[in-house]
Amino acid sequence: MAFEPPQRLVRALGETQRDGGADWLGRLPELIRQAVGLRELTVERVQAPGGRSSLVLLVRQADGTPAVLKLVPPWARPGSERAALGRWEGFGAVRLLDVDAPDTSDAGEGVLLLERLHPEMSVRSLPEAKALLEAAGTLRRLWVEPPAAHSFETVAARTGRQAEAMRRSAETDPEAAPLVEAALAAREQLLAAPPEERLLHGTFRQSKILAGERMPWLAVGPDPVVGECAFDLARLVRDRVEDLIAAPSGAAITRRRVKRLAESLDLDQERLRGWTLFRAVESGVRARRVGRPGDAELLLEFATWL
Structure with missing residues (x-):
């Protein structure tokens, strides 16, 4: 073909x-x-x-x-x-x-x-407030108990691999080193006393939710992992990060978003903030490592607001 x-x-x-x-x-x-x-x-x-x-x-x-x-x-x-x-x-x-x-x-x-599904119509096409509401509702449906003898990667294992890569990047990127240190400290604290584990989407964001026929919105493209729900929600917090950075009150909007999303899904706000910090910094240093400096700058600036 x-x-x-x-x-x-x-x-x-x-x-x-x-x-x-x-x-x-x-x-x-x-x-x-x-x-x-x-x-x-x-x-x-x-x-x-x-x-x-x-x-x-x-x-x-x-x-x-x-x-x-x-x-x-x-x-x-x-x-x-x-x-x-x-x-x-x-x-x-x-x-x-x-x-x-x-x-x-x-x-x-x-x-x-x-x-x-309808690939041309994702939740991202909705106004921001509506998009976050629909995304949170979809995500809640996915948080089910993992099978008893599952072979899914755990949040601890996945973020452990990422943490090692972050440490190596910080050695050659002193500008990002303070954020990396803060993100790694947050991870250690979060893993010290994790809440109940669920099967997570793993890479959830607005563009991964498409319109369907049998249900209005359905998630696609998981990279599943087993762990606490706040880890999954953390990626959604920074959706439309370019718009957040461009907004004069982007930092305040981000903090309100953390609060509202945590409350809407009955999650601990500080745990959501911590995982949002870790995932933003991890994505930022990885973007810089593979040659996407523009994306890295946005993500690392976003991380300073947390």
Whole structure:
């Protein structure tokens, strides 16, 4: 199958995976051919701009039902995404259509057949106050008890890997070092006495909530993790960060947002503030490390408000 991968995906893989990303992109036409043939699908088009770590195709099943075929590279933990979507069973999240279907293609578990939503309409298209309200309501549905013998990564493990990378970055980036130190201290304090754990989306934000047919809004693209709910909500706090930075009262708006989101979901405000700080600093130093100084500047300035 001849196709042109979205530039957003190409850039993201170049930043984070380099040779591995190029190899996976080169294999995509054959992986698509196998996955489409196995499921008897008809490809309509590639979804653009698409995601940063997967290729999304709009397809139709043999009976004409519209669907989405998602191809995920192995380093993006497709098995965890499949397991989480199976656990949610379409409640608050996109429905997995091939829950039990074996995949004998080279892509293996990295192929997911999903219900078709409306990719052109995300919660981000709503006015800010309405968007946050709808996003919080969607997120609440996803916070379920993890399976007893789950293999999902934990918040402690994921942030532990991130903390090591942050320390290395701080050694060569003295400007960011004070924020890194504050973020790492917040993490240690938060992990010392964590509340009840739930299955979390892991990378939740407004653009990851799309309009659906059976429910108004459904989450897509999880990178699931098990831990406290405040960790999941923290990424939502900084949504539309460019607008916050541009606003004269951005710092005050951010603090009010932390308070309102925490209260709306019955979470501890200080724990939400702490995880928001950690996740903003982690994203900021990572953006600087991979050559996105503009994004890094926004995120690190946002972090100073916390």
